[in-house]
Amino acid sequence: MHRRPAFGVVLGLTLAFLLSACGKEAPPPPAPKAEAPKPPPEVVVKIGSVAPLTGPQSHLGKDNENGTRLAIEEVNAKGLMIGGAKVRFELLSEDDQADPKTGTIVAQKLVDAKVAGVIGHLNSGTTIPASKIYHDAGIVQISPSATNPKYTEQGYQGAFRVMANDVQQGKTLGDYAVSKMGAKRIAIIDDRTAYGQGLADEFEKAAKAGGATLVGREYTNDKATDFRAILTSIKGKKPDLVFYGGMDAQAGLMVAQMKTLAVKARFLAGDGAQSPEFIKLAGPAADGVVASSPGLPLDKMPGGKGFTDKFTAKFGPIQIYAPFAYDATLTLIEAMTKANSTDPGKYLPELARTSRQGVTGPIAFDAKGDLKNGPITLYVVKEGKWNPLETVGGDAAAPAAAPAPEKPAAKPAAAPAPAAEKK
Amino acid sequence: MDIFVQQLINGLVLGAIYALVALGYTMVYGILGLINFAHGEVVMIGAMVALSVIQVLVASGIALPGPVIAALGLLAAMPVCMVLGFAIERVAYRPLRNAPRLAALITAIGVSILLQNVAMIIWGRQYHSFPALLPSTPHQLAGATINDLQIFIVLLAIAIMAGLLYLVHRTRLGRAMRATSENPEIAGLMGVDINTVISITFVIGSALAAVAGVMISAYYGIAHYFMGFMLGLKAFTAAVLGGIGNLAGAMLGGVLLGVIESLGAGYIGALTGGFLGSHYQDVFAFLVLILVLTLRPSGLLGERVAERS
Structure with a gap:
């Protein structure tokens, strides 16, 4: 049994490579406009996504990856011009197995692949060690789900998250x-x-x-x-x-x-x-x-209903973090558009200044890269379903931050029937 | 006191589960001297096949009692596992029978990875909940709770061990197995068809794996594509602890490992004044393993030559 763990690593690596290969093949279908009708050539910009795609949390990892994928597919379908060239985003999805060691290995792999930004990782345990590698390489990272405070306390300029911390x-x-x-x-x-x-x-x-x-x-x-x-x-x-x-x-x-x-x-x-x-x-x-x-309950999120419909139609029920991964990806891309560059060094200031309405609520970062005024919702299980109990924060919480004048994310008018959350 | 009894029961049931899987490891090792790392994955395939059949039966709305549905699931899983076991031996191990040990070991791990990935493709990566089909009426015993399913698992492990002991020591096939185990070439010269004997060993071991898979899934209420990994590791440890190749040893090792883990997790914190927490349970289990192997390198009941099942 002493041999097994070592082979587990080999297995992990093999899998990571296999999965990354799959990840590379997947995005092309939604880009049928690659016929090149116009001379401006397409520039391919790689965005990394890291989450555990094997093991006990693989359903959550897949959820994150699909959130990112949905965002990228939508942007590609619309077509985006950055720096005078038509940009096609490509998703590079890696499996970190929720393991800190594997997390750093795949992070290095993404750095070597010259990604323009990373959406990940899922777990705090993998995000924190990986963030050093991204930082050293000057790559920007937005974690949709890592909530451990240490992640943004390391003083890395390019480390962000889109949910309240622990x-x-x-x-x-x-x-x-x-x-x-x-x-x-x-x-x-x-x-x-x-x-x-x-x-x-x-x-x-x-x-x-x-x-x-x-x-x-x-x-x-x-x-x-x-x-x-x-x-x-x-x-x-x-x-x-x-x-x-x-x-x-x-x-x-x-x-x-x-x-x-x-x-x-x-x-x-x-x-x-x-x-x-x-x-x-x-x-x-x-x-x-x-x-x-x-975050807010899905059906109270500003774009929650629309997102739920789009996502479930394509990938099935949402687990937890898909909307956050989706928001993180669009936030990253928006910063690139505003800076008119996909170079992390150039779009980072724009990202830090982000102020946009995501499906999970208003997204703006504080000096550390934490989400400003992230709300937290409590749920209880009743009759086999999660039912929201109460939401804390959102605009009232976060005493350290300046009293932000943003409106609460829940737009009563835009919140339709509570039947949004399937399953 | 009642807490202590409860911990013993927890450990005994956990140990019986390890033993169910360890019996399969030890049987193959006894004959071939090969650690069949794919065994945990055969257990997993058994559970997944049974689960698929059970889901179809439940969805079809046929009103059958729970245990009957579970039995039908098992009946479907057993032949699948038997064919799989036969195929694994035929394709992955037989061509390497005379190759160095390490080659066969690596193939075994390869088969294990392959099966995990095939299962992931077929059944997906999520956890599947396994319907509660078997009765689990709780009983009180000295202040602790034990349910029907737990009692059944312990009895089943003992019954399977007894059945295998009988097979190996009292039947003609068993004699052929023991002969093959001692020396395959000589056994062959004496008229034992060693290929058939080894194939049958794998087929029986795989059928038992199906039983183990269904029981474990029913007990925990889940099945997933990598459930065989940790299970295989722990069962292998149990087999080594008891003396790999020895059937009674697998049972003993399993129960011992289960009880040590359970008591360890339950009492380390209190005994060390909070210095070591319950996450050190595996450390104690492996410490015992190291101690046993230092004092008795072939395991508690292991005898090197005379009786490898």
């Missing part, structure tokens, strides 16, 4: 657990990734500050399927709330196993668990579970 999210969750769910005895489990651990720590701080007692802190990993041992040990400490910092694949099974072990505690989690996949895996045990997610 300091905000952990605090929202901790406050909610204590004040609204009435939790007094809290047990915390995390998956030891940068995301899970970071969010759990922030949650712990906020919950303790609110007056709750931490009765147990247990750990698992992002590939585990059996949580009975740690749940049993938690059961012995009689908590009234269990918080999990980690992703949906584990959270779903964990909730189901809590039920079979008769652990009588509410379950609370962050954005990693707030997916339709979670409900599928947890089954009937999902009822009553609360989770947060940066």
Whole structure:
């Protein structure tokens, strides 16, 4: 068994290459206008997308990749002139397996391929080490979903994200657990990734500050399927709330196993668990579970309904981050258009100045590259569906930032029937 | 106390699951001295095929009791796995039988990767939820909970081990297997058709893999294309711990590994005053493995020459 992990890496590399090959082939179909009717030649601009495309989070990775793909296909279909030449964007999709080591390898690969910008990675654990490689190569990166605060605290000019970070999210969750769910005895489990651990720590701080007692802190990993041992040990400490910092694949099974072990505690989690996949895996045990997610509920997003329709028609149900990946891509491309250049050095100032209306809400960055005033929404599972409970922030939150005069993203007029979220 | 009993039960069931898979590893190793890394993937294929059949049956709306549907799924998965096992041996291992060990090992890993990717293409990358078809009525036992399915898994692992022991030690085919294991050339000269014996070993092992796959998916309620990877790794560890090639050893190793993991995860934090957390459970499991291998290099029940199943 000592040999296996080494071969796992080889497998990962092989896969990454195979997948990247697929990624290269995929985009051409939507560009039938490549007949070259006019002399101005097409310039191909490569945009990288990195997410785990194999392993337990592959459904989320594919979700991100498809969000980016949809944006690129739309822009290509419209046709875009940058610097006097017709530009065709090409998606280079890489698989980082949610593994920090693989994350840096594929990041280097994208740098070598001379991408103009990167949408990724999905996980904080892969985004942070990869960001150094992009920074050193002068490439701009927008992560649609990495929420660990460290990512933008490294002082890298070209590192951005389009959702609220875990300091905000952990605090929202901790406050909610204590004040609204009435939790007094809290047990915390995390998956030891940068995301899970970071969010759990922030949650712990906020919950303790609110007056709750931490009765147990247990750990698992992002590939585990059996949580009975740690749940049993938690059961012995009689908590009234269990918080999990980690992703949906584990959270779903964990909730189901809590039920079979008769652990009588509410379950609370962050954005990693707030997916339709979670409900599928947890089954009937999902009822009553609360989770947060940066952003607004899909049907309240300014362009949420239209995006949901377009996306589901092409790729099936949205997991979590597809709209964020879509927004991140269009934000990147808009900055290129404004700067009239696809050179990261030239369009970076434009990107930092971004102020646009995305499908997830208004997008503007602060000095670190974090989303200004990112809202966070809490959801509860009822009858096999995530139902929004309340949205925190958006315009009121983010005390550090200047009091932004932007309107709240939810345009009441543009929010039609709540039937937007399928599945 | 009830928490301790619950941890023991958790460990026992987890161990039985490892044992179900470890039996397949150990059987092939016993005959060929080959670590069949693709075994975990055969387990996965078994689970996925059964799941597809079960989904069709459930969707068709035929009113059958849950266990019958599960059994039908299993009946469909077994032949598929048997053919697959036969094909793997025929295509990937037989041509390399006289090649250096390392060559066969690499092929085994290659087959494993191939099967994972084929499964990913067929069934997609997402987790599939496996319907709860088998009864899981909880029972109270010394303050802890154990359900029907958990009891059944433990009994099934014991039954399969007993069946294999009988096959290997009391039947004509078993004698041929043992002869092949001792020395393939001499066995061949003595009139044993070693190709057939080895093929049958793979076919039986793969049928058991299908059983293991269905039980594991039913227990956890999920199936996905890479479920065989970790499972294979843990089962392989269990087989080595018990003495690879020894059937009773696979069972013992599986249960031991399961209980160590479970107690480790449950008590490390309390024992070390929070210095080590429950994520160190694997460290303890592998520490035990290292200790056992240092003191008894062939595993707990392993005997090098005399009896490789």
